[in-house]
Amino acid sequence: MVCSKTLRLKPLLERLPPCEGYLIAYSGGADSTALLHLFANIKNVRAIHINHGLQSAAHSWQLHCQLHCDKLNIPLIIEQASLKDSSENSCREARYTFFKKHLKPHEILLTAHHAQDQAETVLLKLLRGTGIKGLCGIEKLQKFSDGYLARPLLEQSPQVLKDYLIENNIDWIEDASNLDNSYKRNFIRNQIIPSLQESFPNTITNISRSAHNSTQSLELLNHLCDFQGKPLQLDQFKNLPQSLHATLLYHWLANKNLPTADKVALEQISHDFITANMDKTPHYKNNYYQLYRWQQAIYCIQNFTTINPTKDYPWHTENTFCLPNNNGVLNYTGKDDLHLIVKFNQKGHKLKTHKHQFNKTIKQLFQDHNIPIWQRQNTPFIFHNNKLISLGYSWSHAEEYKALIKFKSKDLIM
Numbered sequence: 001m002v003c004s005k006t007l008r009l010k011p012l013l014e015r016l017p018p019c020e021g022y023l024i025a026y027s028g029g030a031d032s033t034a035l036l037h038l039f040a041n042i043k044n045v046r047a048i049h050i051n052h053g054l055q056s057a058a059h060s061w062q063l064h065c066q067l068h069c070d071k072l073n074i075p076l077i078i079e080q081a082s083l084k085d086s087s088e089n090s091c092r093e094a095r096y097t098f099f100k101k102h103l104k105p106h107e108i109l110l111t112a113h114h115a116q117d118q119a120e121t122v123l124l125k126l127l128r129g130t131g132i133k134g135l136c137g138i139e140k141l142q143k144f145s146d147g148y149l150a151r152p153l154l155e156q157s158p159q160v161l162k163d164y165l166i167e168n169n170i171d172w173i174e175d176a177s178n179l180d181n182s183y184k185r186n187f188i189r190n191q192i193i194p195s196l197q198e199s200f201p202n203t204i205t206n207i208s209r210s211a212h213n214s215t216q217s218l219e220l221l222n223h224l225c226d227f228q229g230k231p232l233q234l235d236q237f238k239n240l241p242q243s244l245h246a247t248l249l250y251h252w253l254a255n256k257n258l259p260t261a262d263k264v265a266l267e268q269i270s271h272d273f274i275t276a277n278m279d280k281t282p283h284y285k286n287n288y289y290q291l292y293r294w295q296q297a298i299y300c301i302q303n304f305t306t307i308n309p310t311k312d313y314p315w316h317t318e319n320t321f322c323l324p325n326n327n328g329v330l331n332y333t334g335k336d337d338l339h340l341i342v343k344f345n346q347k348g349h350k351l352k353t354h355k356h357q358f359n360k361t362i363k364q365l366f367q368d369h370n371i372p373i374w375q376r377q378n379t380p381f382i383f384h385n386n387k388l389i390s391l392g393y394s395w396s397h398a399e400e401y402k403a404l405i406k407f408k409s410k411d412l413i414m
Contacts, residue, residue, distance in 0.1 A: 007164045009038050012152040015140070019147065020106040023048055025099065026076070028065045028173035031112035034161040035153060037170055039110065040072045048077040048102055050095045054177070061173050077102050088183060105146035113138050113151040116158050119207040120188050132218050133254040137211035142257070157204065227255040231297035231413075237274055245270040249298075256300060256414055259288050273298055281373050289414055294372045300414040301374045307344035315340040315382070327378040328409035330392055334401075341383040349381065349388050354402040355395060362391070369395060374412055 021044030026032045028049070039045050049065040051058050062078060069076035079101075081094040103109050118137045125134035141150045153161065165172060181187040196203040222228070225236070225248075232252045237245050246266035253260045260266065273282045273293045284291040290301050304325040315321040316339055317332030324344070332338065350359040360368075366376055382390040382405065390397045392407030 007034070007038065007156065007160060009042075012038070013042075016108060016150055016152065017141070017148060019108045020044060021046065021104065021108075023099070023103050023107055023109050024074075025050075025095070025109065025111045026065055026069070027175075028061045028068070029112075029175060030162050030165060030172040031114055031153065031158065033068070033170060033172040034164050035110060035112040036068065036072070036074070037165075037168070040074060044107075046075045046077065046102075048079065048098065050079050050081055050098055052081045052083060052091055052094065054083070054091075055175070064173055088185065099149075100145045103145045103147050107147040109144055109147065109149045111149065111151050112153055112161075114153045114156050114158050114161060115204050115208050116189070116193070118154055118211055119193065119204045120185055122207050122211050123188050123192065124184060131250065131254075132214055132221075133251075135211065135214040136218055137208075137214075139215075155208065221251060222255050225251065227252050231294075231299045234274060234293075234296045234298070237270070245274065252298075253300065258300070258414070259286075261286065283373075290374075292372065292374055295370070299372070299374075302412045302414055304374075304378065304412065306377065309343065309345040309347075311343070313342040315342050321380075323378060323380060323409075325378055326410065327412065328392075328407060330380060330382070331406045331408075332404055333406060334404040338384060340389075343381045343383065344379070345377060346381045346388075351388050351391070351396065352398060353395065354397055354399040365391070365396060369393070375409070378409070378412070380407065 022039055022042060024032070024036050024039060024045065024047045026036050026047040026049050036047060047065070047069050049062060051062050055061070066076055066078070079098040081091070081098070083090045083094055099109050122135060122137045125137070128134070138151060138154060139149075140152075140154050141148060143149075164170075177183075178186060179190065181190055193203060200206070232249065236248060240248060246263055246269075249266050249270045250260050250263075261269070269284050269291065272284075273291070276282045276293065280293075282291075282293045285303065288303070290303055292299050292301055304327065307324050313321070313324070315330065316337060317334065318337040321330040321342060323329065330342070332340075346362070349362050351362065351365065352359045353365070362381075365371075366379075371379065380392045381388060382392060388398075389401050390405050392405060392409075394402075394407075397403075397405055
């Protein structure tokens, strides 16, 4: 049984939500080795090792991790990363892609970030001119894929973790690249923090405390603004001076854990969305999401591909039809197998639905049923014998098809 005078598993477990298992990110370094051995006797523990292939010793590290996991009877997943470059960001992206791939529903991904990692992160973000969210540093617990991502060691110093390993005669890997100060984080770790500690011995503890205080302030701000899962109402801007409009937009996006544009861009976006005439639909798009103004509110929408209006999508109704942007499915419940054609972004069509005695334009139907612009672009136009018979929605079927076509759409709102 692994033991420690200073490191205890029970308090760490008490801070984690109920789950059905743990997936431990295991590099073989001191921090992740301590984490692995701490959780070794818990049920349903797995580990994952990402071989980045950047070091000549990468293969031997992989073997080291396999031997440790075999000794502890912990299943180990090994993935080989294919990186576009050797940057810290590329390595991180590769790791988290594999973590998402292997994390099971209701499972918690555990990483071994500790108090010095927290201090380094806050300093890095501070030097980049971050706002309050950046000053919060690394989150202790967050939603991740279909489970959670947790950092149970975030309040522990790296020395405590090494003392735990030494105390229990557990070996670990020392990565020589950690001494390469061309990496910004290494420079802060090896040069800046030691210099600060000469005059401020409690540097790491105090920076971590500042991160905790910033987190509490941000939680209060989000609670008062009531952002969670809601569009940003234009009325919220009316109660603020113009100088704070971009800040409100920033915090609303940051609450969704989304990258935000710089302050100048946020000021332009908020100005455009607030001042545009009510008959307009302002739109902004970047690589991560897009923003629409719709009915006195701003919505954050997943990016999707604009579907070619000239393309026909055959649908044999004995099969389920999956929409091109993975935005939903169509099912046909009738007895006959029909050969239908599905199109998107059509103009100039009218439809006599089972609820109306006369043809209505598609624009009228969309307006009557409050279909937002992003959903309109992903609405299927279903044709039989060159005649429009449905838009998929239950209110949009022609009489003959009113109960036969089922459209289950996917919510694009973030």
